[in-house]
Amino acid sequence: MSDVSAVAGDHLRSFIERIERLEEEKKTIADDIKDVYAEAKGNGFDTKVLRKIISIRKQDQNERQEQEAILDLYLQALGMGPDMPDE
Amino acid sequence: MSDVSAVAGDHLRSFIERIERLEEEKKTIADDIKDVYAEAKGNGFDTKVLRKIISIRKQDQNERQEQEAILDLYLQALGMGPDMPDE
Amino acid sequence: MSDVSAVAGDHLRSFIERIERLEEEKKTIADDIKDVYAEAKGNGFDTKVLRKIISIRKQDQNERQEQEAILDLYLQALGMGPDMPDE
Amino acid sequence: MSDVSAVAGDHLRSFIERIERLEEEKKTIADDIKDVYAEAKGNGFDTKVLRKIISIRKQDQNERQEQEAILDLYLQALGMGPDMPDE
DNA sequence: CACTGGAAAATGCCGC
DNA sequence: GCGGCATTTTCCAGTG
Numbered sequence: 001m002s003d004v005s006a007v008a009g010d011h012l013r014s015f016i017e018r019i020e021r022l023e024e025e026k027k028t029i030a031d032d033i034k035d036v037y038a039e040a041k042g043n044g045f046d047t048k049v050l051r052k053i054i055s056i057r058k059q060d061q062n063e064r065q066e067q068e069a070i071l072d073l074y075l076q077a078l079g080m081g082p083d084m085p086d087e
Numbered sequence: 088m089s090d091v092s093a094v095a096g097d098h099l100r101s102f103i104e105r106i107e108r109l110e111e112e113k114k115t116i117a118d119d120i121k122d123v124y125a126e127a128k129g130n131g132f133d134t135k136v137l138r139k140i141i142s143i144r145k146q147d148q149n150e151r152q153e154q155e156a157i158l159d160l161y162l163q164a165l166g167m168g169p170d171m172p173d174e
Numbered sequence: 175m176s177d178v179s180a181v182a183g184d185h186l187r188s189f190i191e192r193i194e195r196l197e198e199e200k201k202t203i204a205d206d207i208k209d210v211y212a213e214a215k216g217n218g219f220d221t222k223v224l225r226k227i228i229s230i231r232k233q234d235q236n237e238r239q240e241q242e243a244i245l246d247l248y249l250q251a252l253g254m255g256p257d258m259p260d261e
Numbered sequence: 262m263s264d265v266s267a268v269a270g271d272h273l274r275s276f277i278e279r280i281e282r283l284e285e286e287k288k289t290i291a292d293d294i295k296d297v298y299a300e301a302k303g304n305g306f307d308t309k310v311l312r313k314i315i316s317i318r319k320q321d322q323n324e325r326q327e328q329e330a331i332l333d334l335y336l337q338a339l340g341m342g343p344d345m346p347d348e
Numbered sequence: 349c350a351c352t353g354g355a356a357a358a359t360g361c362c363g364c
Numbered sequence: 365g366c367g368g369c370a371t372t373t374t375c376c377a378g379t380g
Binding site: 011012015016018019020022023025026029030032033036037039040043045050053054057058 | 144
């Protein structure tokens with residue numbers, strides 16, 4: 001293999017390893033989440049309802065963020081951007 | 088609210104918070120992964136190929152695990168469970 | 175109802191009926207599969223092992239297909255797409 | 262391989278082939294369903310809505326079947342089974 | 349910005 | 365009847 005290919009290969013390998021490492025961490029956390037759901041279920045909570053609650057709360061967050069974003073747009077349009085109050 | 092409800096409510100709240108905390112961590116890692124892909128792309132690697140490589144490597148792992156699983160099943164079927172070799 | 179709506183409605187109805195018809199056929203086959211598993215079980219075969227074998231054979235197929243897919247990707251990446259060899 | 266094993270092996274093989282054959286048919290139909298959805302989409306129908314309609318209709322069917330089943334139970338309890346009116 | 353492909357979630361099924 | 369597992373469906377990001 002030529003040197004440039006070798007270097008590119010190492011580079012590629014490095015990217016792959018970084019991604020696979022992160023994927024593993026992600027999986028660990030996903031498993032943790034499952035465990036918490038299982039624990040909640042063991043304590044008598046209905047998993048389905050629990051998931052619903054969490055999804056609703058997430059939607060609410062998104063909505064709040066969108067509304068803040070819109071507000072920021074308005075403020076910017078009025079020359080009153082949040083980061084530059086006295087420009 | 089009666090005391091038992093209050094306690095259950097606190098319990099529920101606790102589960103929700105734990106899950107939401109973990110979901111946040113998961114999202115952080117997912118974003119990290121995206122960043123790595125973007126960086127690789129910036130270094131001239133084809134994202135599609137990269138993803139394919141990683142997916143195949145993951146499949147290889149699964150395959151190996153499946154084969155181990157079926158070996159265990161065979162052993163069990165033969166009355167030779169892995170933990171109790173000479174029962 | 176206006177004519178266009180009526181036409182659209184008939185069209186929609188037609189799609190729905192086609193899908194539901196196919197879903198029924200699919201269910202019939204799924205039931206057939208169950209029957210075969212049951213028959214195998216009645217003949218002394220361990221269903222779990224049977225399912226595992228079939229799942230591994232399916233994975234092998236997928237694996238082969240994936241490897242072909244990545245080969246195609248490599249060839250494309252090298253400007254050697256299968257359909258346009260000397261472009 | 263002993264004769265009994267050989268026979269069992271053939272038997273097993275036969276079950277596997279029957280199941281795999283049926284799985285293929287099932288997949289073919291599943292693909293057909295996808296095609297119909299795609300065609301509907303190409304005709305301006307919203308796939309998501311379409312799926313919702315079909316799922317609701319399926320639920321309705323299930324409910325109707327349950328109600329009929331309950332009715333049958335009542336009739337049986339009254340000695341008025343549907344298939345054997347004058348037993 | 350619509351579409352495809354892949355990840356995540358929900359549902360249903362089987363065995364205990 | 366329930367828990368675990370497989371399948372299915374839904375959702376979302378990436379791509380062209």
